[in-house]
Structures are given as C-alpha cells and as structure tokens.
Amino acid sequence: MAYKILIALTYFLAFVTVLPLWRYSAWWVRGFDFPRLQFMILALLLLLAEIIFLDFSDYDSWIVTTIAFGAFCFHGSWILPFTKLFPVEVKASRHNDPKNKITFLTANVLTTNQNYKGLLDLVAKHQPDVLVALETDRWWEEKLCELETDYIHTLKCPLDNRYGMHVYSRLALEDTAIQYLVEPDVPSMHALVVLRSGVRVRVHFLHPAPPSPTENPASSERDAELLVVAKSVSDEACPIIVTGDLNDVAWSATTRLFRKISGLLDPRIGRGMFNTFHAEFWFARWPLDHLFHSEHFTLAHIKRLPYFGSDHFPMLVALSYDEPYGADQEGLVADEEDKAWAEEKMEEHAVEESDVHEPGKENV
The missing domain is CATH 1.20.58 (Methane Monooxygenase Hydroxylase; Chain G, domain 1)
Structure with a gap:
C-alpha cells in the first residue's frame, strides 16, 4: 500500500x-x-x-x-x-541620504477586513513616504482619511469589487493618472513622485485581477496589463518604480517575462521570498506583492510587516536613489522569443504601449 x-x-x-x-x-x-x-x-x-x-x-x-x-x-x-544562496541583484545602499530615499508601504487591506487601526499603526510606526492601499472601498477611504494630515498628496479610486486603490504620499505627486488599461473595472495608477532632492521618479501602481475560477478564467488579462506597463518603461532612461499586488508569484514565467521586457530589478533576488499571501495559512504562502525598480536605485531595506487582519501581509521597501553606484546593476534580458511572446499577450487584449500614461514624458 x-x-x-x-x-x-x-x-x-x-x-x-x-x-x-x-x-x-x-x-x-x-x-x-x-x-x-x-x-x-x-x-x-x-x-x-x-x-x-x-x-x-x-x-x-x-x-x-x-x-x-x-x-x-x-x-x-x-x-x-x-534565497540567500543566490547573488543579490540589487546592491545594498552605501549611504542613507534622506533627500534621495523613498520608502513604500504596500498593503492589500482585504475589503472585508475592518482592522483599519492595525494599518494606521503600521504607518505610524514605519513612517513610509508612500502608502499604497489595495482592495479599498469607500469605507476604507473614510477610515484612512486621517492620514491626509501628513500625506497630503493622494490618488483615490474607491471600488466595491476588490480592485479599489488609494495612494497616500508625503512626497509630491505630479502628472498623475488613473487608468483602466485592460479591464473596465480594474484600475491602475501612474504618477511622478518627487524626492526631497528634487529627483522625479516615474511610478506605476498595479493590481491586475488573478486567474481563478471566481475572477478571470485565464491569466491573459493580468499578463497583458503587466506586460504593456513593462513595454512602456523598457526604453526609458529615467528612474522608474513599479509596485503593487500583481497577483502573480515572483518566480513565474510571466513575472520573469515582465522583468525581461521592462529591464527592472527585483530587490528580493538573493535576499528572500518575502511571501505575502496567504497571511492566515503558513503552509500555502507565496510572494504576490512586488516592487521592481530601475538601476537608479539601491536597497536601503526590505521587510514583510506583521499581520493586521488582511489575507496579505504588508510589505515595506526603502530605496536610495544613487545612479552612479547602481549603474552597473543588471537584471534579466529579453531575447527575441520573449519579445514576441509579450507582443502576443498584449495583442490578445488589443492593448498597446501608447495606452499607458507615461508621467513626465512630455517634459523629457
């Protein structure tokens, strides 16, 4: 037997x-x-x-x-x-200049979770420059409004379908846009974030729908959104950050394709998995919440934050803008087959690079 x-x-x-x-x-x-x-x-x-x-x-x-x-x-x-057995892809920061540092706290709050005080406590403790709250509706917007005393720059898109999104920033947000790139009820946010040094950083906040029997029967919508943003940043020389709950694991072929097409770096490489979902089931966790960035940045610190009632753990990532030190950092490189595969996925949903708002593009 x-x-x-x-x-x-x-x-x-x-x-x-x-x-x-x-x-x-x-x-x-x-x-x-x-x-x-x-x-x-x-x-x-x-x-x-x-x-x-x-x-x-x-x-x-x-x-x-x-x-x-x-x-x-x-x-x-x-x-x-x-794992720590692998060489790091992103260098550790060599200094801690607050003028060139930016810290993100990304939290999928779970719409039905009512422990808003738990999230506010995490914000008060870690003092991020930018809070990205996902799955937020009107109720969550009302509960988080007290943040606006310190986080005066905001982007708000409350929705009842678990794809609402709110961004609260201490740093100025310029040339902002809320878009529905692939699906009519799944938003993304795009902006320039101005560091204290005056450096402008192009940032994209994403939360595409996952492939599942209760959401989308296929991954094509998710893949198309990720890859059209990847394509839009691929030929840019400015500082870039993409973050959010991408509903894809860090080690999947499609996330690797995103990294290849975008040219962005993953600060988790050589450091750990930082599994954020499912917060309540230790035996079934994987990394769904991501932050990718251009070679302009090095890593000050990265940390998974404690449980606050959501099915996701929040993530805290601090980056230092240090273009000379980061210039030789390299990520994955796309070959012709990768580029063709990405184009195929975008064509499936008739979405093009030009559809993505490119903050600051007209000023370059």
Missing part, C-alpha cells in the same frame, strides 16, 4: 511539474505556477521516502526516484534566486 501511495504521489508531482510549462493561460494551468516551494518540499519528502522504502533491485524504483529528484531540482531552480 505504501508503495502504491509513493508511486501515485510521484506521478502527480510529475504532472503538476510539467503542466505549467504549457503556455496555456487557463487558471487551472497557471495556478500551478504558484506553489513551487510546496512542490519542492513534496519532492524532497518523496525522494527521502523512496530511498528508505523502495526496493532498488526493481527498475521501477529507479524511475520514480529519478522523477522525484528531477522535480526537486526543477522547482528548486525557480526558488533558488529568492
């Missing part, structure tokens, strides 16, 4: 390992991009059990053990960059 269970679990593991390699956008395929860490752990446990319990005079035992080992290595290769 134990032998049959090991065989069944190993072939199940093989199936869920191979299935996401299919570029089909259906939620039941793309959903297997998420639990690679869990699959890696399952592969390791199966491998150990098979070494202990299987009879290796039987040829089939070698086959299933090889499958488990291969799955462990495959999933591990996706996870490895998000």
Whole structure:
C-alpha cells in the first residue's frame, strides 16, 4: 500500500511539474505556477521516502526516484534566486541620504477586513513616504482619511469589487493618472513622485485581477496589463518604480517575462521570498506583492510587516536613489522569443504601449 501511495504521489508531482510549462493561460494551468516551494518540499519528502522504502533491485524504483529528484531540482531552480544562496541583484545602499530615499508601504487591506487601526499603526510606526492601499472601498477611504494630515498628496479610486486603490504620499505627486488599461473595472495608477532632492521618479501602481475560477478564467488579462506597463518603461532612461499586488508569484514565467521586457530589478533576488499571501495559512504562502525598480536605485531595506487582519501581509521597501553606484546593476534580458511572446499577450487584449500614461514624458 505504501508503495502504491509513493508511486501515485510521484506521478502527480510529475504532472503538476510539467503542466505549467504549457503556455496555456487557463487558471487551472497557471495556478500551478504558484506553489513551487510546496512542490519542492513534496519532492524532497518523496525522494527521502523512496530511498528508505523502495526496493532498488526493481527498475521501477529507479524511475520514480529519478522523477522525484528531477522535480526537486526543477522547482528548486525557480526558488533558488529568492534565497540567500543566490547573488543579490540589487546592491545594498552605501549611504542613507534622506533627500534621495523613498520608502513604500504596500498593503492589500482585504475589503472585508475592518482592522483599519492595525494599518494606521503600521504607518505610524514605519513612517513610509508612500502608502499604497489595495482592495479599498469607500469605507476604507473614510477610515484612512486621517492620514491626509501628513500625506497630503493622494490618488483615490474607491471600488466595491476588490480592485479599489488609494495612494497616500508625503512626497509630491505630479502628472498623475488613473487608468483602466485592460479591464473596465480594474484600475491602475501612474504618477511622478518627487524626492526631497528634487529627483522625479516615474511610478506605476498595479493590481491586475488573478486567474481563478471566481475572477478571470485565464491569466491573459493580468499578463497583458503587466506586460504593456513593462513595454512602456523598457526604453526609458529615467528612474522608474513599479509596485503593487500583481497577483502573480515572483518566480513565474510571466513575472520573469515582465522583468525581461521592462529591464527592472527585483530587490528580493538573493535576499528572500518575502511571501505575502496567504497571511492566515503558513503552509500555502507565496510572494504576490512586488516592487521592481530601475538601476537608479539601491536597497536601503526590505521587510514583510506583521499581520493586521488582511489575507496579505504588508510589505515595506526603502530605496536610495544613487545612479552612479547602481549603474552597473543588471537584471534579466529579453531575447527575441520573449519579445514576441509579450507582443502576443498584449495583442490578445488589443492593448498597446501608447495606452499607458507615461508621467513626465512630455517634459523629457
């Protein structure tokens, strides 16, 4: 009986390992991009059990053990960059000049969560320059209005569909826009944030809908929104930051494609996964809340903040604008196949680079 269970679990593991390699956008395929860490752990446990319990005079035992080992290595290769065993992609800041520092607190609040005081306490404690609140409706807007004493620059888009978005900033926001790039009820926000030094940073705040049976049956809408923003920033020389709940894991092929097309860097590489969802289930967590940036910045600090009632943990990321020091930082590079794949995904929803508001473009 134990032998049959090991065989069944190993072939199940093989199936869920191979299935996401299919570029089909259906939620039941793309959903297997998420639990690679869990699959890696399952592969390791199966491998150990098979070494202990299987009879290796039987040829089939070698086959299933090889499958488990291969799955462990495959999933591990996706996870490895998000551990301290991998070289960092973004340098640690060499100084802490407050004039060139910018700190983001990004929080998917969960619309039904009413612990607004928990979020306000986190803001009071960590004093971010910019708060990005997602899944916010009118109720949340009213509860967060006290922030406007200090955070006088705001962008507000309250919605009852779990895609509302609010940005509160101590730093000036210029040339702002709220857009619905792919779906008519899923907004994104775009602005220039002015650092205390006067440097203007192009920032995009995103929260595309995930592929799921209760949201979108496919990932194509999410992918198109991410990639059209990636394309819009790809040829820009100005400082750029993209942040939000992207409803995609850091190690998926589509997030890697976003990084390749945009040329932006991921400060988590070589530092950790910083799993933000699901906050209530320790055994089923993955990184859904992201911040990517151009080579103009180095990392002052990055931290996952405590639970405050949402299904997401908030993230706190502080960057230092230091163009000379960061100039040699390099991320992933797109090849022709990557570019063609990105174009295909954008064409599926008839969205183009020119559709994205490009803050400050007319001033360049």
